[in-house]
Each structure stands twice: as C-alpha cells, then as structure tokens.
Amino acid sequence: MRRSFFACRGFVPLVMVLGILLSSIDLSAQTFAPLKLTDVFEIEYATDPQISPDGNSVVYVRNHFDIMTDRRRTDLWVVGPGLSNQPFLPDLQIENPSSPRWSPDGKRLAFVTTDLNGNAQVFCYWVDSGKIGRLTKLTQSPRALSWSPDGKQIAFFMHVPMEEKPFAKLPGKPEGAKWADPPKVISTTVYRADGEGYLPAGFTHLFVISSEGGTPRKLTEGDFDHGGRIAWTPDGRSVVIAANREEDWIDHPQNSDLFRVTVATGEIEKITTRYGPDSNPVFSPDGKTIAYTGFDDKLRSYENSGIYVITEGAGPRLLTSSLDRSANPPVYDPSTGNWLFTYSDNGNSKLASVDSSGRITVLAKDLGSNGNERPYDEAGMVSVSGNGTVAYTVTTPEHPGDVAIRLPGGDTKRLTDLNADLLAARKLGKVTEIRYKSSFDGREIQGWYITPPDFDPSKKYPLMLEIHGGPFADYGDRFTAELQLYAAAGYVVLYTNPRGSTSYGAEFANLIHHNYPGNDYDDLMSAVDAMTAKGFVDEKRLYVTGGSGGGVLTAWIVGKTDKFRAAVVAKPVINWYSFVLTSDATNFFYKYWFGGFPWEKQDQYMKYSPISLVGNVKTPTMLLTGESDFRTPIGETEQYYAALKLRKVDTAMVRIPGASHGIASRPSRLISKVSYILAWFDRYK
DSSP: OOOOOOOBTTBOOOOOOSSOOOOOOOGGGOOOBOOOGGGGGTOOEEEEEEEOTTSSOEEEEEEEEETTTTEEEEEEEEEETTEEEEESSTTSOOOSOEEEEEOTTSSEEEEEEEOTTSOEEEEEEETTTTEEEEOOOOSSOEEEEEEOTTSSEEEEEEEEEOOOOOSSOOOOOOTTOOOOOOOOOOOSSOOEETTTEEOOSEEEEEEEEETTOOOOEEOOOSSOOEEEEEEEOTTSSEEEEEEOOSTTGGGOTTOBEEEEEETTTOOEEEOOOSSSBOEEEEEOTTSSEEEEEEOOOOSOSOOOOEEEEEETTOOOEETTTTOOSOOOOOEEETTTTEEEEEEEETTEEEEEEEOTTOOEEEEEOOBOOOOSSOOBOOOOOOEEOTTSOEEEEEEETTEEEEEEEEOTTSOEEEOOOTTHHHHTTBOOOOEEEEEEEOTTTOOEEEEEEEOOTTOOTTSOEEEEEEEOOSSSOOBOSSOOHHHHHHHHTTOEEEEEEOTTOSSSOHHHHGGGTTOOSSTHHHHHHHHHHHHHTTSOEEEEEEEEEEETHHHHHHHHHHTTOOOOSEEEEESOOOOHHHHHHHSTTHHHHIIIIISSOTTTOHHHHHHTOGGGGGGGOOSOEEEEEETTOTTTTHHHHHHHHHHHHHTTOOEEEEEETTOOSOGGGSHHHHHHHHHHHHHHHHTTO
C-alpha cells in the first residue's frame, strides 16, 4: 500500500505558482501541543499518484479516517502545475474510490469503487463532459486496471470462484429447523491469508472489457493464479502478465514467469523460464523491449529484486547489476527512453532512472506514502507523463505522504500539504540519525531517535527501543505517527536497522540467513549503549518493544539480558516449529528461512525460538496480538504467556478482537496499541 486537465464541469484551473500555496499562520499566537492519540483520526496521506498524459494534472488517492466508523476512507483528488488541490469528483457521491488510471489520450479516467450493493466495480469519468458511468457488474473485486493503447479496452485481474464437490452427503433438515452450520472442509496447503481470512476456492484470472462497458471476457484458464502488472503490447493485440502455471506451483511460492496472452483468442505463450519471480512487465513504446522485475531464486532468505529487459533477438539482461539494492517495478520514461524505478537506500526511498547500458541516476529522494504507522519503506507507485514529468509521493519525519513531481529539467516540487492544518498546531519530536558500531563485528549500523517535543539535553529521559518487523524491511527518515506518540509521552524513542534489514545490500540482509535471531541482537544492544553514552538517557529506565519480527527480537532480548525495566512483545513468533505449521505462508517459511521441515531440523528450529530462552526471563513482559492474526497466529502469544505465568514472571496478554497482523489498520486499534504499551511501561518507571 503503493499512487492537460481539460476545462470541464467542476474544474477551473487557478493561476498560481507550481505547488500549493499554504494559508499564512500567525505563529506568534499559535499554541503548540504534542501529538495526541486522537490525532490519528486527523492524519491524511496520499497514495497512487497518476499523472495525466500531458503532465498537467495528477489524480491521487487521498486517504483519511472516519472517527465514527473507525475506518480508512478514500477520495480522488487532483493537483498539478497551475491547478489547486481539489476533489476530482466534487459533485458525485462515490464511496472509497481507488486505482485511478488515465486513458492513453487523457480524456477519461477509470477507477474502482463500490456500487449500491457493496460490490467493487470499474467506473469511468469523462473529463470533457464531467459524466461518470459504471462499466462493470461484477461479483468479485477487479484489480490492476490497464488501458489498451487505443483506449478501447481495459484489462484487469479478478478472482473466479470454483465450486467444490461436497465432501459428504448430509440429510436435509426439516423446514424451519435450526441446525448448526455445516463443517468446513479444507484440502489446500495455503487456506487462509492474513487480513483476508479463510480463502474461498478459486483462482485469479485475466479479463478484458470494452471501455464503453459490457460483459468482461476471461482470457486465461486453468487452476493457476495470475497477477502482477498487466502490460499491453503497443499494437494492442496481446498482454503480458505473470503467473506460475506449473503443476507443482504450490511448492514454489516465489516462482513465476511472464506469459504473453493473445487478446482475441486467449492463446498463451511463455516468455521467461528461469527459476525465480519474474513479474511486473512494461513495454517500450516501440514494442521491442520489455522490462520487468525478478531475481534468480537461490532459496536464500533474501534476494535483491532487479530490473531485467528482453529485447528482440536477445535473452534477458539485468539492467541494475550495479545496484546492490532491491528495485521496485519499472515505468518507461518517453522523454529519455530510460526506465524509472524506486528503491530504498540507507533507510531513504529514492526515485532513479536506468538507461540501456545500466547506468543509474538518482532523480529524487524522500519518497513515501507513510501515514499512521511506523517508518517503513512505503515508496509506492510512480507515474510519468509524455513530457517526462514524474509524479510520486514524498514523506519526511515532519509530514506524512504528499504528492510531488519531478519536472523534465530536474526540479522537484511538493504539490500538497495535506496535514498543514493539524501539524501547524502540533510540536513533533525531533528525529536525529545515529550511526554506531556493532559490538559483534564492528559493522556500522544506522538508526534514528526521536526526542520528546520539549526535550532538554540536561535532563535524563527514559529510552524506548522500538524494533521493526520483517525482518527483511527497513525503517528510515520517514513520518511515523506511532513513534511520535511515544515521544510525546516523554520517551526518547530509538529505532535502528540491524543486520537483516534491507536497503544496505544483499550481503547485509543475509547475515541472518538461517541465523535469526542472531547477531542482530548485538546490533540492537550496541544501539542502546550508543544512546546511553549521549548523557540524556536514564540507564535505569530502559524499555523495549517491537512487532512481528520486532516481537521475535523483543522476546529474544528479554531471554538474553535483564537490562530493560519492562518489555512489550507484539504479534511475535515464539516457537518456529509451531509457527511454520500454522502461519498463512507455511509453504514459504520452512523452505527459505530454515531449509527443511521442522521435524527434520528440530534442534535448529528450537535453537532460534524465543521459547528456548524463557527460563531466563525476569523482565516484566506484556504480549499484544490481534485475535485474527494469521501471519503470526495468536497461539504463539498464548504459548509465551503460559510459559511466563508458569515461571511467575509479571506478564499480561492483550488480545485485540478482530485484528489481523496489521493491528493499526483501524485508528482505534492503533490508539489501543500505543495506550497499552505506554500503560505497561508506566508501571515500571
């Protein structure tokens, strides 16, 4: 989660300088307050910016939160050079639109929204007339909309349910009888997904529909899922998509190839053949080159994803071989003939271009669509116009995701300031970078810390170490409402990228390959030592927390040291044996993270399980997990809670009803998470 404007009804361009002019604020009379818990309902952020073909306007998804329903809501807004930030559909009652996509001529915009029955449908907006129309009558949700080059068709993916034969024949109940619900029979290896629940039988297939509406036509067949980006050939006769269409696809969860599908007949041709995840194709305008992302799968815990190209008469070639970072899906820049992409480097998300020789040029930094949560890499999507103007989202520690553009000459401009009204009355904690040496091997580790809004370096403050999940992810110099709330409560908040984190190269990430948790523990303890050496941290008031992979490391830490006054272990893995057999990606974790089944490598699984260290724990430790978490199921939390209780360690188990792994997806749950963590730590001040 990833994001000419012609004169028409509802749109009167305003003559103004590039970017949005903010209302002046009388700072002398302004009262500043720290960020408050209820402010999470006020935070807005931009995603999925889509620039018009002529480069004059950017339609984007504006995300906000409804305090009455406790849900994220979306609207489509438009901004651009000479155009004020305004609703794209000002007079229409459209519920949670998403996925805006311009037609090739820029005269129409397709998007997805729900109809009166609550089903997701493809709608279209005609710019010249201001008219809107529904193109589909679907019972399943469409995704990955893609216009044909002539604007006459739209392709998309959609789940196709599959009827299963009854497992057993049951007698019919008498009319009016109230029997129990019938049993659910599960026969697939992957049968549930975090945030989605138990998966319905069926597969995702490719469809096309006329851009004037009608009945969608299914182009793919078989018991296979198809996905990624949909790339039309310039002549409009075919599309290229990604899929794993091998019979044993379930045993190879990362493998996929590119396939060319003929639109008229549905004939399908395999383009790539290597073992690895080839996906997200895009064509050059002449159709002679196709770029895509992928890597050679060596069954390691982590691999950098690179940008490959296939040209006529030549096999695949890696363009980003000089970049020891993971590249996100490319887009073609018609003004230069280069490929644009984003990547994270040392905790900062960047926009770059790569030419046909593999030369990489950084074009912009600070990309991100960050909103309420933690400072992860959320670079999201970029789009480019015919004249080379690039639209993207930008974030810094001072503001959530906003819309920005890069002009062909190289200038970058931030076009929105969605939280100016809120943040003008708030004083955020200052974010400072820290670099230090690991006590294990002297490697340099990067991190950041936030000081309380009214920080006084002559005083002593409690320190909270907050550990990221993944573990193959990175924190960075990005906005984070959650960590700012901890700082507002008076904590110095420390967050780092220990070994295993991304954005420092494949070798650094794979230092924890089949060795997790490992010496990332030393990296984290060295970070705490580096902070206490600064003089403003109270060494007797140290606290630690983290979620997911950060929960694993928090449980590992309290099993290795007693230096923390209290800990909160959020949505953890406690026992790798049980986790691998109950997670929603059981076919992935055993193969890549351990290299074998649990019953074949029991000693290895237990060696890295925090439950193996529970006999050492003395630190008061609270656990916090969503009851509907299918990534790190709550059974992991229950195991650790029971063990701590049996050992008479001060503990509590906080269960979040209905929450999946992404606890903070609803604002009230983020408020609960922050409040309970602070309340637990306050007990031990």
